[in-house]
Amino acid sequence: MVYDKGKVITGLVVFLIILLSPLWYNALSGKVEPSLKLSMPKEEKSCIEERMFMRSNHMDLLIKWRDDAVRKGIRTYKGLDGKVYRISLTGTCLSCHIDKAGFCDRCHGYSGVKTPKCWDCHNIPKEEGSKV
């Protein structure tokens, strides 16, 4: 015999609802995309480093670029294929990835990471009042 049946079952139901939240939340929201579509540059086929490296380590590269350019005055970076790039967010990165909302914000929104401090100083291309 189960004592306090009502309370026990309520507790278990609450536990299951919380535990299975990904299941019903994603189904109800209907916002899950089979694959995240990013607006990619059309002309260029490769970034300055490997695709997987850029996916997981782009933040390190950007910080390194910031330190190199702003603090050390180094303005060049040797990329994957030995090609030398000019260190510049606006001039290099954003010349291909022109669409912030369709590129940066897609993944950052998807993973709940607020866009970092890039845009405190840098212009957002295509945005009103932008000089790029």
Added chain:
Amino acid sequence: MPVLYASLLTLFLILIPGIGIGLFNMKALFGIVVLYGAFLIFISGVIYRVIIWAKSPVPFSIPTVCGQAKSLPWIRQNKIESPHTSWGVIKRMLLEVLFFRSLLRNEKGRLKTGGRLLFYRNLLLWFGGVLFHWSLFIIIIRHLRLFLEPVPSFVEFIYGLDGLFELFTPPLLITDLLILLGIIYLFFRRLFDPQTRYISISTDYFPLMLIFAIVITGLLIRHVQKVDIMGIKAFLIGLFSFNPSLPKESNTIFYIHLFLVATLLSYLPFSKLIHMAGVFFSPTRNLKNSSRMERHINPWDYPVLVHTYEEWEDEFRAAMKDVGLPVEKEN
């Protein structure tokens, strides 16, 4: 010895996915089968334990209180420590579950010169417990960003708050440090406090080590060998929509992290960690202190056949009178 057993077991658990993924690339096993299995064991294990507790009768009203019970109108009742209503019990329970209130009474005796035994309030255990449990809770909440799409605003808020210091990119999360602090304290308390050490067995050390390893592997895949969060979120959402796909991730530490979490999930219902559910079933906490107002019925009570003196005298009155024994009633 208990520490040795626990650390060997933890190492062994790290090696299983380490070898399985690192050498044999068994992604289907460690990325799908093990996770579904662990989740199933977790859910059914918790339900199983809860039903066993719900089936256990509570014969006596045994709330452990340490305050004035409800009494005469001019005696002030301690409503938090000694509640006599269900609402009061809920309040006491919430304070216990959320803030570990009873640990605030933790005292430690010390023998002073002259043989005087003095008791000191010791809040360290309370503090270590709060650090550990609250950090773990916040860590679980912010992991929801990898499961829910779109990410709810409260998860984003907590995640942002946790990385407030913006140390490193991605920012080092405060709770990751606090939970390590909590675990290290709780671990060394068991080692260095002679009384606690005496009663500690390997299953006391093992969960701490397991969670420690989970935190360390989590920190590694966030800060050292970074992983592709997009791929991982797509993989986790796939698992929860029963449409699993092999994770693209090839970072072995990620699989160790997953495997240790799966171990924790499947170990939880059958270990001391089930106090997560058990705290709600403690009769010393979930009962009202109302034994002077309501009768607590023992569920085992069954009608007992009794033969009272009155009935006995009725039966033998005539015989008693014959031999001159005193009777209470004349007829």
